[in-house]
Amino acid sequence: MAATAHDTASFITLDEQWGAHNYHPLPVVISEAEGAWVTDVDGNRYLDFLSGYSALNFGHRHPALLDAARSQLDRLTLTSRAFHNDQFGAFCRDLAALTGTEMVLTMNTGAEAVESAIKVARKWAYEVKGVEFDRAEIIVAAGNFHGRTTTIVSFSDDPVAHDNYGPFTPGFITVPYGDLDAVRAAITPNTAAVLMEPIQGEAGVIVPPAGFFAGVRALCDENDVLLVADEIQSGLARTGKLFALDHENVRADLYTLGKALGGGIIPVSAVVGRADVLGVLKPGQHGSTFGGYPVACAVGRAVVELLEGGEFQERSRDLGEHLHGRLNELVGKGLVAVRGRGLWAGVDIDPAAKTGREVSMALRDRGVLCKETHERTLRIAPPLVITREEIDGAVDSLTEALHA
Incomplete structure (x- = not known):
């Protein structure tokens, strides 16, 4: 060479x-x-x-995060989820406790977390809400950025991210960001979820009008619709609270997390939220070879510990x-x-x-x-x-x- x-x-x-x-x-x-x-x-x-x-x-x-990674690398790196490991359950427990949620689905990248939340929301719509098969809709915001997969760019209105990657995945309804009346008008019996960033990052750090997400939460409650908050950029202390949504005193049904969850060392992501929603996944229906692997969990636990004190x-x-x-x-x-x-x-x-x-x-x-x-x-x-x-x-x- x-x-x-x-x-x-x-x-x-x-x-x-x-x-x-x-x-x-x-x-x-x-x-x-x-x-x-x-x-x-x-x-x-x-x-x-x-x-x-x-x-x-x-x-x-960060020294605490490096120590966690090094210690785990010296013991065990990967098992796959075919077997249990001694870090996975503790990571899920600690992350759920930190975020005030009930269940954790571990993945690797932010885009994987969003894809997973989309799948879970659709499955919940069919199996729990009773939406007719293949009719589920998810309301999203103009100017959004949730990742680069084919399904996610299907509902991007950024031509650089979107153009020439079709045919695109259907089932997404776009409304102006921060427009509560538009969200209300877009909800139908087929609506499974509203998926939005509490603050839009890629769009230029766009903060919605005060009260917008409280209104979205109320609409979701009234119509049996899930609120999914993409906190991959805005979460984990970036905005001065654990979640950006906390500034509005609003709770989501599902949160997607990534980026800082891996401490800048390895990719770690998760969907956290209600057990009755994430619980629609049964063995074999969703997974990832590296999702929840021991090194990721060890680093993730150290990240949680850094955030616990505030x-x-x-x-x-x-x-x-x-x-x-x-x-x-x-x-x-x-x-x-x-x-x-x-x-x-x-x-x-x-x-x-x-x-x-x-x-x-x-x-x-x-x-x-x-x-x-x-x-x-x-x-x-x-x-x-x-x-x-x-x-x-x-x-x-x-x-x-x-x-x-």
Whole structure:
């Protein structure tokens, strides 16, 4: 095998030559990381202001999570669900206790969790609610992002995610996000579930109107419909509470979890919720070779332990208030809008200034890593271990980047 050069350009050339071109990353090649900071192959250090789209809520290489992974790797890695292992049940118990739910379905990726929730909701509709076979409908929101599988992109209205992947899976009804009257009008006797993000991430960290999800919850209760909350990006302390839906004092029937559930170490996802809903699955009807495997469960248990004390929720709430205060100072000075909750923000760049890509590159040059979405929006989601001083430094860099 040919020797590989160790500079940024050489690594990027390898990526471009041998990897499918399904991403457009910033030209940074990261080789080391710890806490809220990463270092590239040329020795440059950057503040991570994206956290792997919320997969790194606890920062890079959190010691407790690494210890859990190493300890489990030394004992047992995989059994498959053909056999029991000594981590699975404890993980399900701990996650259910943390989330106030009754049953846990373990998977690997966020998209798998959403696919699983869709299957469960449809099965529940036929076997419990009594919907006519093959007639079940799921109400979803415009601007949604739930993953990249064929079924999930079937109800995406983002042409980049959707176009040229058909024929598409039927059974989804799209309504405007935050429009309670539209949800009410879309419900029929065939409605199995309403599936939505409590805050839309990919769309630009869109927060719905106050009371929207309380209204959706009431409509679901009135019509025997499941509320499924996709908390894969918004959950696990990102917004200042365990779930973003908690800000509305609303409970879902099912939650999909992922990203931070694996601590930025391995993919771990789950559907958690009511036992009478998840209980429609019987042996052999759904599964995953790696879903609930011992290493995933060990790391997941360590993540649950980090969240049990509420420290990360409090950090996100307090530091998020500071972050949003600083970002709002830039409205009219290169930004036109700031949205979000906790340590999660979407900022819209003034069209007269720069594109999101240009601002991301200017931030990189100033030692901060962030990424654009939808051309003129930056998604900001630093690790929850970030400090107030580091936030100030990053926002100062954003101020410079907007006018560079």
